[in-house]
Amino acid sequence: MAEAEEQETGSLEESTDESEEEESEEEPKLKYERLSNGVTEILQKDAASCMTVHDKFLALGTHYGKVCLLDVQGNITQKFDVVQVFGLYSGEEFHETFDCPIKIIAVHPHFVRSSCKQFVTGGKKLLLFERSWMNRWKSAVLHEGEGNIRSVKWRGHLIAWANNMGVKIFDIISKQRITNVPRDDISLRPDMYPCSLCWKDNVTLIIGWGTSVKICSVKERHASEMRDLPSRYVEIVSQFETEFYISGLAPLCDQLVVLSYVKEISEKTEREYCARPRLDIIQPLSETCEEISSDALTVRGFQENECRDYHLEYSEGESLFYIVSPRDVVVAKERDQDDHIDWLLEKKKYEEALMAAEISQKNIKRHKILDIGLAYINHLVERGDYDIAARKCQKILGKNAALWEYEVYKFKEIGQLKAISPYLPRGDPVLKPLIYEMILHEFLESDYEGFATLIREWPGDLYNNSVIVQAVRDHLKKDTQNKTLLKTLAELYTYDKNYGNALEIYLTLRHKDVFQLIHKHNLFSSIKDKIVLLMDFDSEKAVDMLLDNEDKISIKKVVEELEDRPELQHVYLHKLFKRDHHKGQRYHEKQISLYAEYDRPNLLPFLRDSTHCPLEKALEICQQRNFVEETVYLLSRMGNSRSALKMIMEELHDVDKAIEFAKEQDDGELWEDLILYSIDKPPFITGLLNNIGTHVDPILLIHRIKEGMEIPNLRDSLVKILQDYNLQILLREGCKKILVADSLSLLKKMHRTQMKGVLVDEENICESCLSPILPSDAAKPFSVVVFHCRHMFHKECLPMPSMNSAAQFCNICTAKNRGPGSAILEMKT
Secondary structure: OOOOOOOOOOOHHHHHHHHHHHHOOOOOOEEEEEOOOHHHHHHHHOOEEEEEEOOOOEEEEEOOOOEEEEOOOOOEEEEEOOOEEEOOOOOOEEEOOOOOOOOEEEEOOOOOOHHHOEEEEEOOEEEEEEEOOOOOEEEEEEEEOOOOOOEEEEEOOEEEEEOOOEEEEEEOOOOEEEEEEEOOOOOOOOOOOOOEEEEEEOOEEEEEEOOEEEEEEEEEOOHHHOOOOOOEEEEEEEEEEOOOEEEEEEEEOOEEEEEEEOEEEOOOOOOEEEOOOEEEEEEEOOOOEEEEEEEEOOOOOHHHOOHHHOEEEEEOOOOEEEEEEOOEEEEEEEOOHHHHHHHHHHOOOHHHHHHHHHHOOOOOOOOOHHHHHHHHHHHHHHHOOHHHHHHHHHHHHOOOHHHHHHHHHHHHHOOOHHHHHHHOOOOOOOOOHHHHHHHHHHHHHHOHHHHHHHHHHOOHHHOOHHHHHHHHHHHHHHOOOOHHHHHHHHHHHHHOOOHHHHHHHHHHHOOOHHHHHHHHHOOHHHOOOOHHHHHHHOHHHHHHHHHHOOOOOOHHHHHHHOOOOHHHHHHHHHHHHHHOOOOOHHHHHHHHHHHHHHOHHHHHHHHHHOOOOOHHHHHHHHHHOOOHHHHHHHHHHOOOHHHHHHHHHHHHOOHHHHHHHHHHHOOHHHHHHHHHHHOOOHHHHHHHHHHHHHOOOHHHHHHHOOOOOOOOOHHHHHHHHHHHHHHHHHHHHHHHHHHHHHHHHHHHHHHHHHHOOOOOOOOOEOOOOOOEOOOOOOOOOOEEEEEOOOOEEEHHHOOOOOOOOOOOEOHHHHHOOOOOOEEEEEEEO
């Protein structure tokens, strides 16, 4: 809970509330300040009894009957001590002596207009005063006889007031009272617990009385329900109970601000006492409400106040809420982004505060994003979150080099240079070289890997390269074989454009960065005699690099360099062939031997894809090495399919492969050769029976089987043939049944659709004459034709059917070639 402003000590209950406020993590929705200056002077001698608010000034009424006009800072501008209507910026004035005390007064919202010179006063009766055309004031009694009227609110053409019995609303235009909302809790004295009224808009009235809240909506009555009733009526759209007694209400967008009078029981004395009033923001629902925020307010003399002593007034334009008590006036206003950031900083929620400032940087006035960010960095450092603090520097410090250097030295003081090193700016801005050198020396002394990472990531122009090179050499004197330092030294040489020394170190280390160095600095002329070394180091990367740069190192040069290393030559030529089947065509003959020697699995794919390979040479090599599959392919490619098939059957003895080969060739003579070869081999016959059903009639094979020959699994093979045949028959029959069933179902659906009735009413028109399809005179006979396409015509508007066909068709659909629709309904009356 939030305090109004200054804390006043007194009771145990008050200090308990304060401790609850300190522990609360929920941000208040409103901020408070005490209205001082002239208000303080007034309330030292008098007590506030009522108040009204204008956008430019305030009017404060006191128990002694004084009315003081104040500016928004609380300074007194004018004083009045009689009941009157007085023009502040004009000479008009109304003065009247009443026969009874006046409890309340309300003027027309547009009183400044000459047609709206009206106001009402409330006491024992409600009087309406209005100025006539003779500039005289006349009065009329709107209501009396139900006790004192203590609350009146005027909005638009509606006046709402509350007396001892309930709330009434009067329509000033129709001069009618349109509703009576009775009081719920009649046990409460209306003078001690007065009714609170406020208009949310021109038709929505909010009533708070006791612990009950009602939201009423004024609505227009339908002409058919008028009779002797008013033209408007009131509907209660929401009604709910609150925890405490209501002293005031005010709207806040779609929410409510409620000022509550609180009584609590002391735990020590068990006696009831007056606690601090509460200002709650609630979200009304149909039968209940949801509390959004709740603040306990420390106003002067709250221990002695009653429910009737508190009032809540508000300024619609600025969302200002004035809490009025006899000895104090407190102003509540919605918290802005500066207040929100203040609260976040107070709760040490720096990241959220920074985000809020960035989102609303155009609206904040008291805060700067940079100041919040620096406070956030300091907070993280104090908490020991050095890495997070360093990471946030990128976003917060931005391009401010001076701040960056300041933060680096601060991290150096606490020994955390390593934490900030990954986030230092490397381009815009660029810090002093000394900053980067200081961090590099820090890593060089304790972390070679980290040092190498920074050298690799940082541009070489950030620091003095010669200084760092010398430092690395000094460390290499102590550890000459340290690969990390050697690699880093090579990178430093590269930054100095000393590529020869860098390449020498990379080759010594056999490090993959040698390829990056060659690519980056175009050192291809230096490696023409080092191709074998590169291939030995990493053949995959070396081949990719050589093929990517054929214009710099030709294919011929690479093949010549690898002549003494055929296994490496094969790797290069194989990768070349994969990229382009035609570039290395002059080496395809050589590749046959290389594939046969080093990579037989890729020989057959090579023979299939190459169009420049000499087939005779390839066949000779494959026959010499007894490569059956490759020989079969070459024979078939050379047109000798029978020899290929014979080789499959004699060398491989694989009937499945033979059948697959015959299927690929799709040659009847091959099938004949396969059957002839298999006719005396029972296992082959079994394979043929199981597989040739879709290509050759099995009867041709069965007729050639010799009587008495034992064929393994013959019965299963014959059963399979019959099952396949039966399956085909079943599939055909099933498809036929599905087709027939679907056709019948669609026919029934179409029949049901066409049998349905069609609604014809006065909104339908004749598609020919465009006049309503139904006559205005229902007693007059008419005839209507409705087609399946839902187009409707007067019968007389349709052309006469031809002599050849008595059926009629829709002219519109026929013209659009959408298919004719015959008439489905003819209506006659």
